[in-house]
Amino acid sequence: MTLDIDRSASEHEHEALNLSALSHSDQLKLQTALKEGWRLTPATMAVKITQGRWIAARHLLYISTIVATEVAKGNARLIFTFPARHGKSEFLSVNTPIWFLEKWPSKFVMTITYGAELATDFSLKVRDTFQNEDLHHLLHTRIRADKKRVDRWLTPQGGGLTAAGIGGPLVGRGADLMLIDDYIKNDEDSLSVTKRKKTWEWFKSTAYTRLEPDASLIIIATRWNQKDLIGMCMTELAHENWRLINFPALAEINDPLGRAEGEALWPERYSRERLLQIKKTLGTYWWDAMFQQNPRASMAGLDLSEYLKKIPESEVPSNADLKTIRAWDLAATEDGGDFTAGPKISRHKETGKIYLRDMKHVQKSSGKVKLLVYGTATGDGHGVQIWMEQEPGSSGKTVIEDYKDLLKAYDFEGEKATGPMEVRASPFLAAIEAGDVFEVEADWNDDFEEELDGFDADAEFDDQIIACALGYNKLVFGLKGSLTWGRETESNVIPIRGNPGHSMSKDTPRAGLTW
Template identity: 30%
Template sequence: MAGLLGFSRHVMAGMARVPARHHELLIEKLDDIVEGRCDRLMVQMPPGSAKSTYGSILFPAYFLSRHKKSQIIATAHTASLADYFGRHVRKTIAEHGERLGLTLAKESRASPKFALEEGGEYFAAGVRGPITGRRADLIIIDDPIKSWAEAESQTFRDALYDWYRAELSARLKPGGRLMLIMTRWHEDDLAGRLMAAEPAWECLRLPAVAERDDAMGRAAGQVLWPEWQDEAAMLRRRQEVGERAFAAMYQQRPRPPDAALFKADAIRILAEAPVMVRTVRAWDLAASLPGIGRNPDYSVGLKLGLAADGLLVVLDVIRFQGSPAQVEARIHAAAKADGVNTLLALPQDPGQAGAAQVAMLTRSLTGFQVVASPETGAKVMRAMPAAAQVDAGRLALLAAPWNENFLSEITAFPDSRKDDQVDALSRAVNTLATTSSQTARRVNVPLLGR
């Protein structure tokens, strides 16, 4: 069958169509799920890119052909859309069953929820619909949000995330695979939360108009599917929907209504880090665990380096929700991994309890350079020195899986729902600018900005 790409070309040829370049890249990632090379895939593409044709119709049929006794749960924002996908998966199997080596069970030939003679099953359900008693080797979530009203509602976003964690993901068998296909709507939508909370997800993000370091190798400004929507059509669409909607739904980089403080387009992504003359690991601390209806702040440890030419490079971001003991353990583990030449910058809560916490941490970090200071002034004011470095083109990121979530958060600041990474970045930049070379283990370099 020559893999999913060969099967897709065969099916699409019957409709006088062929997979475009971005479809072939998507198919490559879907093949990784089939072969077990990936178990968490997130696909972010604009409306009209045919992501559901390949991800929610052709892919499930092919997956069942390779894993004939597997069970699939497929969900969408409404039961009617989930049923639509199910009917087309069943239709694909009915028309291409001989090629796939699959036979529909007789009682399933008119249902979007069907079984196969070979033992496999496909079950379709709307978001927050009934799935109790079902188990799955593969779960597909396709467009879990149907409108701006839902996307803008924190109540809805919380309910969707709670349903995913407590109900849907609990249906996954050991070793099972998850795929989320969606157009982004909001920085705190399901994709945003999963990228923040579960770093194991592999993300295929294809904006309508290419940015730098494009996953397809496009030059900046090239459109995703010129045969479908050329540059003139995309420009017209951008004018029709407005910049905020275009950034979210078409570029897959949602942002709040107001202008952002950080100009993320000025931040470079480096394949390798230059030699650093000073490094700091700055922490923004929280100490509570998530629960149903509760999405607390994150603890963030951001490692920032200063190169000899004055370039600041974010080398690493640790971001997690944990108990006080887990937070302390991660601080110690990061300090050990970073080494004694990396300065630790800790926040000190006001009052005696904050001073006692810092004193305890400092004693337990014997041999490391530790500085602590209270957070003073508004968050925006504390972030302005970092934003100035970004505007001047003097901040870069070391290429890593955390890049996307980091850029999403700082782009949305100060109106983002979470700002823990911004706080950690602010502390790191301000620490490098205000600590002496002696404090930073006597490295003889000028202070930032001089």
């Protein structure tokens, strides 16, 4: 008992009398409970065994108590949604299995992420913690020497952990606690109807059927899409009585932590100012999904044209201060179908501001389009680089080769169209919303703005936006390949100069913008 000098002697005596009234066995139980209190939740255990190196942020402490209480009851169905880089994976996929298997070493944990490699990384951390001899005076669970494979290991009591990726095999394996952490890798996967459907079908047919009687299931993730795994569970499996708690990066009304509206979730790591900077970089569509956990049905309806800054041609900086690209998205149909679009886009070398200076937008035959492209190159001059989107297949490659021959006197490059168009367009749309794009006043403005405000995966026309995105990405990022928002290990990313919050992979063929 700790003596509190601010309390009277009689109060201490009364407390002592209450304790003395307990039986000897109850006194021992109480003393043990006080001494072993660090075992109560995943968070308290993590603080103890890491000697305080694990940071017990308030949102993690909050869900830790819920996890400990609901899992102990059995048959828990919990969903927690968090913004990226806010400690969710370390808590759920490392700290929670350690706590669970220390408490119930005869039971099984199943850790699932978007890829098997990431899941086994988490499994390795859990296994190494139990194998760490420096912690044996605290942790009693051990690993069988003959069953310690990183993706599946066992305890002497018959329990253990299985690590798997979405879509992987789970035959013959059960789970008393199933943990699903970040089931979507990047924006490309989130926008793919096929991949979302495969994830859902795998979850229903393979993962869900591995749950033991009274098993608990916890999903913790950053939201990407209304119809992602969490969205489907809440609609198609509502009878499971899910408890869903959202933690937006900036607090909204009825915040679970009692934060004031607009207050940062983890200000010691991401201040409100830093989060607003990220919002400006991402744009509303991805910010609402990934950081506020409120994904939109589509990109349409954002009224982005309101953010364009219209200026006369006379206010465009001199060519010496600009880098300029003419980008083309081709269509060869003369009547109906897609248009051919060719915007002329410049970027200021010092400020990074974007100037949308001209737009070619026509429905013409392939021969007439060739004349248009060549005539435009002549008018733009040799100082303007030309990029053209290459359609998939051998025919697309042939078209690019034809244009290389036609424009051999100019700086011309083809670019393969890879990934969903919403992904490719996202950086350009975010720049518009941030107020960094100037539109030169011209007759083509209304047509372009109408297409901009209606842009999404199901839009009837998207040629101008796709062509602008191609030009923008080349001006700003200067990268070959597609852009993605997604997850990489910190050792594999480097910041893109002049674009706070953006990163690109050093080791993968395609550059990836990651968080």
